[in-house]
Amino acid sequence: MEIQDVARMEISAARRRALASVALNLALAVVKGVAGVASGSAALMGDALHSATDVLASAAAWVGLWLAGRRHPSFPYGLYKAETVATLVISIAVILAAYEIGRWVIFGTPGVPDVQVALPVAVGSFVVALAFGLYQLGQGKRLGSTALVADARDYLADSLSTLVVVGSLVGQAYGLHLERYAAGAVSLFVFWAGGSLLFRTLKDLMDAGMDPAVRREVVDFMERHPQVRYVERCIGRTAGGRFIINLDVVLRTASHTVADRVADRLEEDLYRQFPRVVMAHIRTHHDHGSTFRRMTPMPGPDPEAPVHFASAPSFCIEVVDAETGEVQESEVVENPHAGAERGKGLLVGRWLLSFRPDEVVVAHGAGRTAAFVLREAGVRLVDANGSVCEAEPEAEGAPEDTAGA
Incomplete structure (x- = not known):
């Protein structure tokens, strides 16, 4: 299955934005540099040096994003970490800019x-x-691109350092000589930003775990499936703003066969729900529960009339002891889709799955669509005697959304 389509689209969009960043940084560096030389402002020239270094950093981000969209048999997990390497270059470039500005402050x-x-x-x-x-x-953040986020933080650092320059120039207009102090503040702030970025990048390169909040979202999503009792383990690691997960x-x-x-269905749904998951391995286990949940269609006003599955006015939910067959709990719920004119089988099938049944009694047949939905989710379909109903040949294809299903 081609699971990286969404990720590749995100990378392509990120590349275009990174290229625009290169052009903008170059323009800022030239304008600041010319104005710094013309005005004799050392702080503005230092800020121009920061922007000039950002040109290299933005170019590194673009190269990293370009590599991240490539494939190679020697890299089965993809080249997504090329983006992280680009982010590392950005952090080093920022630290070098801070050093150059600080050196001027001292000497x-x-x-x-x-x-x-x-x-x-400057303004x-x-x-x-x-x-x-x-x-x-x-x-x-929207595209899940660490390189773009790093580039954005660099721009914000640049804007704040420029704001310090603006303050020093305003002070100069009132006779306050703040040039050296402004340049020193710029140097310290840029160094802090570069160091923080370097630390985050090294964590990514050392296979730091995925964000706990994202991992919790993945586990909750998995456990909503009607056939999942619980997720025993979820281990994920970062890959250039994307994730590789073992479950x-x-x-x-x-x-x-059902497992x-x-x-397969869980994997497809996972990639669809979390586009930044670029690789997932799901290992299934069976837990011999002491009970199981059974749902049975209930008759209407005329108890002698046959109960048509999707049109049944209500269903009985039973918690059954797996060893003795004794019913421990029971509850009757109304069928909200009994009177639906179209897609009744599909609606009822999905509604039944919300109760997470292990088996559903289909004494008079469930209809092709409802049976397909339930079987695809791993639910056993049994007749009134408890025998498992075999799948009908026509149920192997996609379900038809018809009124009689």
């Missing part, structure tokens, strides 16, 4: 900048970097 000789030239450029650069950084951050799932059924079918 440089500050002058008196021309505020009329430098201030408009404009701040607005552009902040707006694009927030946009890039939102897109990176041990305990099923209600003892049939290997294989349920596992």
Whole structure:
């Protein structure tokens, strides 16, 4: 099954945004650099150096995203970590920028900048970097791209460092010489941002586990399936903003055929529900429960009339002792789809699954669609004598959504 289609689309979109980031960083670096030289503002030139380093960082993000969309037989898990490597390059580039700015603070000789030239450029650069950084951050989170998120954080760091420059230039207009202090603050902030990014990247490269909240969502999703008793184990690791997961799932059924079918369906549903899961391995187990749940259609006003499965006005839910066959609990629930004019079998089948039955009694047949839905979920269909009903040949295909189903 081609499970990476959504992930590849996300990577393609992320690549386009990374390329736009390269162009914008280059423009910011040139504008700041020219204005810094023209105005004599060392802080603005240091900020231009930060943006110039970001050009390399954004290019690294684009290269990483380009590689992440490629396949190679030597990398069966995909090249998704190429994006993480690109993020590592970004973090190192940010730290180098902080070092260069800090070196000037210690050994440089500050002058008196021309505020009329430098201030408009600094304000404009701040607005552009902040707006694009927030946009890039939102897109990176939406696409699950660590490289885009890293690039966005770099833009936000750039905007804040530019804001410090703006403050120093405003102070200069009032006779306060804050150039060296502004450059020092820029250096420290950029170094902190780069160090934090480096730490997060190393965690990813060392196969850090997936986020606990995401793991809980996966487990809850798995356990909602009617044939799943519980998830025994869920281990996941990060892969460039995406996940590789191993699951041990305990099923209600003892049939290997049903277990294989349920596992395939669980895998398909998992990829559909969580597009950032690029590989999942589901191992099924059987738990010999002491009880099982049985659902039986109840007769209408005329108890002598045959009970048509999907049109039954109600169903009886019974909790049965697996060894003795004794009914321990019972409850009658009304069939909300008994009067449906179209798709009755499909609606009733899905409704029954919400009660997580182990078997359903179909004394007079369940109809092709309802039987297909129930069997696909691993539910046993039995007749009034308790014998398992064999699947009809026409039930092997996709169910038809008809009124009589």
